[in-house]
Amino acid sequence: MTTKKMALIATKGTLDWAYPPFILASTAASLGWTVQVFFTFYGLQLLRKDLSAIRISPLANPAMPMPVPMPVLVQALPGMESMATMMMKNKMKSKGVASLEQLREVCIESDVKMIACQMTVDLFDFDKNDFIPQAQFGGAATFLDFAGGTDVCLYI
């Protein structure tokens, strides 16, 4: 039984898009797979030490289940984004869904390699110290070197 390999590319940084890469990576790692995740563009936000700024907007999210139907103009009002984020987080907690911090910790403990896109850091003038120490900085070639030999390669 050879060890399976998985490569993920995480390009989004909102709360709803943060879960798929972390859940897939932590689950695959739990199954004994070798996993690498390349965080680029807005996905880089998921490697910040402080994840409290990861939010979700009700605006332009017509597929998001809402407790009450909400007109688009109302969704754009100040405070609505904070409320949507808070409600989503509370719902996840009540349903026993792990927090992003928890899932990321599982990834770190399971030796999931997390690569931060150097180009994105340069592009947005990010400070490397804002990111978790376990993140390695690299480019597309670094990642593709691994991705080319994987059983599963996903773009998120």
Added chain:
Amino acid sequence: MNFDKELDARGLACPLPIVKTRKALSDMASGQVLKVTATDSGSMADMAAFSEQTGNQLLSSAQQGSTYVFFLKRR
């Protein structure tokens, strides 16, 4: 069924039951049995997949009301 260790994963959603099962098994010796209880409706399929992927034998899986009980043998 006799077991050496018990893991209560009730109230936890995917992927935590699998993640915690793997962690619990890693601290056990080969041949020991882990009992896992979960309420996640996907855990039946997940445990079977976990067992097949990792080689930790799933001795039994059963549903008791809304709770699922699994016995796994550490490989």
